[in-house]
Amino acid sequence: MRNNVKFILERTGRLVRILLLVFGIMMTFFVLLAFTTLPFWMYHGLGTKNARYDFAPERIIVLGGSGMPSESNLIRCYKAAELGIRYPKASVVIALPKDSAENLYQSAVYGMKKELVLRGIDSSRIQLETNGRNTRSQALAISKLTGTQRPTVLVTSPEHMYRSILTFRKAGMLLLGGEAAFERALDSELSLQQDQLGGRSIPLSGAGDELQLRYQFWNHLKYQLLCYREYAAIAYYRLKDWL
Secondary structure: OHHHHHHHHHHHHHHHHHHHHHHHHHHHHHHHHOOOOHHHHHHHHHHHOOOOOOOOOOEEEEEOOOOOOOHHHHHHHHHHHHHHHHOOOOEEEEEOOOOOOOOHHHOHHHHHHHHHHHOOOOHHHEEEEOOOOOHHHHHHHHHHHHOOOOOEEEEEOHHHHHHHHHHHHHOOOOOEEEEEOOOOOOOOOOOOOHHHOOOOOOOOHHHHHOHHHHHHHHHHHHHHHHHHHHHHHHHHHHHOOOO
């Protein structure tokens, strides 16, 4: 009995060490990659690949991302309103789930509609799709609601665009393009010299003068998380034949 317990403990310990080694290698790679520009281009590629279009859309579909107000939905509304003003004849469909017991006028999807109206889109142009619970079900629901033959532009987050385009095309919308809701970079110069700001002197404090460490490194970590999660979702959708 003692030998069996010892054997199990040894095997468990070996497995834990292997897992910790693999995890350490992955984290090292993850951190080192954040010092390069590759995470940005991964993120940019998901937002632009297969999204080009050369037609005037008759329909703009905004895929909601979270509650309202929220950073993800506000920036999508901003982009959708720009498109809606540029193409005044296009209808606008907002896709965001709403529970059946939830009051429509207090829901996030209605909050997105109000935001578009505030930004100059006439409410008569806006339709709501509240039944879809993921990108696939939203594509099917909107295809049934407004048809598949109208030239359409999708608005969603950059990391979600590639999968959205392929999912909606799979649902029958072949004349389709996308406008990813990228954030706009700040134009102001953010370089500084910390020794001119006073305060306590600490070791390596000069590293805080570097924009790479103050901003880009952390942004690139975030981009990697977004992209890896999305790559997993793309793989799942391919297995399900939804793309």
